[in-house]
Amino acid sequence: MNESCHEEAQDVYTFDIRKSTLKEVNACMCTGRSSTSSGVSFSCPHVFLCLSLLCLIGSLLGHPQCLDYGPPFQPPFHLEFCSAYENFGCCDQERDNSIAAKYWDIMDYFDPQGRKLCGTYIKDILCQECSPYAAHLYDAENPQTPLRNLPGLCFDYCSEFYFNCRSAISLLTSDKHIQECCKTNKTRFCNLLHLHDEDYCFPNVLKNTALNHNLGSVVEDRKGCLQLCLIEVANGLRNPVLMVHANDHTHRMFVAEQVGVIWVYLPDGSRLEEPFLDIKSIVLATPWIGDERGFLGMAFHPKYKYNGKLYIYYSYMDKNRVEKIRISELKVLASDANKADPRSERNLLELEEPAANHNGGQLLFGVDGYMYLFTGDGGKAGDPFGKFGNAQNKSILLGKVLRIDVDGKSPDGKPYRIPPDNPFVSDPKACPEVYAYGVRNMWRCAVDRGDPVTKRGRGRIFCGDVGQNRFEEIDIIVKGGNYGWRAKEGFECYDTKLCHNSSLDDILPIFAYGRNVGKSVTGGYVYRGCESPNLNGLYIFGDFMNGRLMALQEDDKTNKWKKQDICIGSTRACAFPGMISSYSKFIISFAEDEAGELYFMSTAYPSAYAPHGSLYKFIDPARRAPPGKCNYKPVPVKTKSERISFVPRAKTVLELLNEPSTPKPPKKSSAPTAAIPTKASTVKPAPSGKRRQKIKAEAKPHKPKQEEKVAHISRTTQAPPLPKKSSHLTRTKKLLPKKAALAKEKLKKRRKESRLRSSF
Numbered sequence: 001m002n003e004s005c006h007e008e009a010q011d012v013y014t015f016d017i018r019k020s021t022l023k024e025v026n027a028c029m030c031t032g033r034s035s036t037s038s039g040v041s042f043s044c045p046h047v048f049l050c051l052s053l054l055c056l057i058g059s060l061l062g063h064p065q066c067l068d069y070g071p072p073f074q075p076p077f078h079l080e081f082c083s084a085y086e087n088f089g090c091c092d093q094e095r096d097n098s099i100a101a102k103y104w105d106i107m108d109y110f111d112p113q114g115r116k117l118c119g120t121y122i123k124d125i126l127c128q129e130c131s132p133y134a135a136h137l138y139d140a141e142n143p144q145t146p147l148r149n150l151p152g153l154c155f156d157y158c159s160e161f162y163f164n165c166r167s168a169i170s171l172l173t174s175d176k177h178i179q180e181c182c183k184t185n186k187t188r189f190c191n192l193l194h195l196h197d198e199d200y201c202f203p204n205v206l207k208n209t210a211l212n213h214n215l216g217s218v219v220e221d222r223k224g225c226l227q228l229c230l231i232e233v234a235n236g237l238r239n240p241v242l243m244v245h246a247n248d249h250t251h252r253m254f255v256a257e258q259v260g261v262i263w264v265y266l267p268d269g270s271r272l273e274e275p276f277l278d279i280k281s282i283v284l285a286t287p288w289i290g291d292e293r294g295f296l297g298m299a300f301h302p303k304y305k306y307n308g309k310l311y312i313y314y315s316y317m318d319k320n321r322v323e324k325i326r327i328s329e330l331k332v333l334a335s336d337a338n339k340a341d342p343r344s345e346r347n348l349l350e351l352e353e354p355a356a357n358h359n360g361g362q363l364l365f366g367v368d369g370y371m372y373l374f375t376g377d378g379g380k381a382g383d384p385f386g387k388f389g390n391a392q393n394k395s396i397l398l399g400k401v402l403r404i405d406v407d408g409k410s411p412d413g414k415p416y417r418i419p420p421d422n423p424f425v426s427d428p429k430a431c432p433e434v435y436a437y438g439v440r441n442m443w444r445c446a447v448d449r450g451d452p453v454t455k456r457g458r459g460r461i462f463c464g465d466v467g468q469n470r471f472e473e474i475d476i477i478v479k480g481g482n483y484g485w486r487a488k489e490g491f492e493c494y495d496t497k498l499c500h501n502s503s504l505d506d507i508l509p510i511f512a513y514g515r516n517v518g519k520s521v522t523g524g525y526v527y528r529g530c531e532s533p534n535l536n537g538l539y540i541f542g543d544f545m546n547g548r549l550m551a552l553q554e555d556d557k558t559n560k561w562k563k564q565d566i567c568i569g570s571t572r573a574c575a576f577p578g579m580i581s582s583y584s585k586f587i588i589s590f591a592e593d594e595a596g597e598l599y600f601m602s603t604a605y606p607s608a609y610a611p612h613g614s615l616y617k618f619i620d621p622a623r624r625a626p627p628g629k630c631n632y633k634p635v636p637v638k639t640k641s642e643r644i645s646f647v648p649r650a651k652t653v654l655e656l657l658n659e660p661s662t663p664k665p666p667k668k669s670s671a672p673t674a675a676i677p678t679k680a681s682t683v684k685p686a687p688s689g690k691r692r693q694k695i696k697a698e699a700k701p702h703k704p705k706q707e708e709k710v711a712h713i714s715r716t717t718q719a720p721p722l723p724k725k726s727s728h729l730t731r732t733k734k735l736l737p738k739k740a741a742l743a744k745e746k747l748k749k750r751r752k753e754s755r756l757r758s759s760f
Helices: 045-062 091-105 110-131 155-172 176-182 186-192 653-658 690-699 737-756
Strands: 012-014 227-238 240-244 255-256 260-266 295-300 309-319 322-334 340-352 363-364 371-374 402-404 434-435 443-446 461-465 471-476 513-514 521-526 537-543 551-552 561-568 580-585 586-592 598-603 613-618
Touching: 012 561, 045 155, 091 110, 091 155, 091 371, 091 551, 110 155, 155 176, 155 186, 186 443, 227 255, 227 260, 227 598, 240 295, 240 598, 240 613, 255 295, 309 613, 371 443, 443 586, 471 521, 471 537, 521 586, 521 598, 537 586, 580 613
Parallel strands: 227 561, 240 586, 295 363, 443 521
Antiparallel strands: 012 580, 227 613, 240 255, 255 260, 295 309, 309 322, 322 340, 363 371, 371 402, 402 434, 443 461, 461 471, 471 513, 521 537, 537 551, 551 561, 586 598, 598 613
């Protein structure tokens, strides 16, 4: 697993949210005594507060959004009536037809001259439901406030409409208040439809190039950071190392914890009370922060629907106290589709691990139907085994990508067959299982499904290979390829003598990054889902140590990959129901569901026994697929276990925006607030290599960096204390009792003074 952890384990990636509440002021705008310099009359006693709140929220939430609180989309069919929005907007053909029917009903009340004079105005006003900014035009960003009856119109346009077609007001809305209050007064009517953010009123919103130049594209901030959002899918997990689906059309998700327990999540979001598999009594895992041992990999057979076979990859200790990796086959119970049978375990392969770290852990099936296994180099620093290291030694299975046929047996008695086209089957000095070599510790690999239309890229295998102490890299696996370790790390030489060997002929990464970006790569997936079409072709991955999310985009002409950062939680971009603004820092793994949607798993405290892990789903807030396009009907599965409903813990952006402002607690001293002790001496790391030792050095920057040594720590020693609460549960700090009492007294005093002033 990823090799590094950090003393600030309770960090959560979050962005500041201004907690304000939208106020309904429409009813205030027609009658009253107060007036502003613009001539707008109000009856609201706190009109300026209302205006300031509206301006604040408008500036935060003015982004493409539909009346159903979702991102806009590209209609699948031509819009006959509101054709101005057929490339990108909020209406499908059914909604377009409904608006057209309403328009013709209204037109029946007009004579030919009236139709000619008012038809365009009425059509434009009705079609604003199809605008990408419909939610802004109708004040719909906040689901807790009522919609406007009519969209926001720019004052000049509204005045023209009122002068020419005010008789149409009663046909466009059934709101008696609007009809009686505003029908005979143009100023009051247009003030009622006025938007305080002039950029978004109709028709100005159509002319605003700043808003529309990249409408429907993936939103980027000024620094080029892609603005994506998240939905919390699961929580309370103990180091969730993977999520896989069975490709059996049930759309179940199987989430594995590092301790050796696999849970079944159903399409409705609930989890089965009884696990799919529980082998924690066999799996070698410890509570130590960042320990790489445990349950590490799982893959379903491509024909699982018919044969019920699955494969697992985990650490264990044999009778002689030797640590090993085991890859084995299991079958699902015939009597329960949601239970694997632990008694059916059939060992395929066992590898002795010379050190506790660098255990690899990925299992997957390629499009060729063969199983690919990704092993670590054996651990310690710099792959010190033998003359050239394990990774460069093709007669050793460590530090390799292996490929086997699980549906056959070898003549020599192995419980699997060697694919006849494996690259080194005819090399007497190489293990025939080897498909590629020279890898250090690939943590999380994935098969590209290919473009949904052209199938371009289908079958490519992407991997993140964790570096030694300078570079992290992303590789595409090639048959027979040498990925350079230990001669190279990223694009640079690590072992100079080996690096300059002309026979190396290594394959370079498609991307590598240094320690100024991150310290422990977590490989991801190429997005090929349906719900967020903008993301198609983006390879999305992250860094375990600093929680950074990144994306790679391939240039079709040069075949080079460009990196962009991903920013999560922007208030402006993610103010949709269900979307959250933070996530736990330590990114353990990425995942893809049966429909191709993309997820990642992370934890606030990277210990195999700490229930602080969560599962998140990526959402593009700039564009979604048309309604109905991504619908699927899961094949029903009989469940014998009780279902546990999902209870979210992370607050959504909308919930945060609607929270009343709370006073900030006084700043404390510079002592860190993380749950994990900051002194390296109080946190005993898991048995690992230089990268974990380096963490200790970073905790004491005044000391020089030490050479890597493998720490041997008793497994019976107690782990550091767990945090009392998950960091994403404690959004705001509470005032101490004494300070809270003082604040209360001050508030009473201010109110009393205010009442005295008002009496004069």
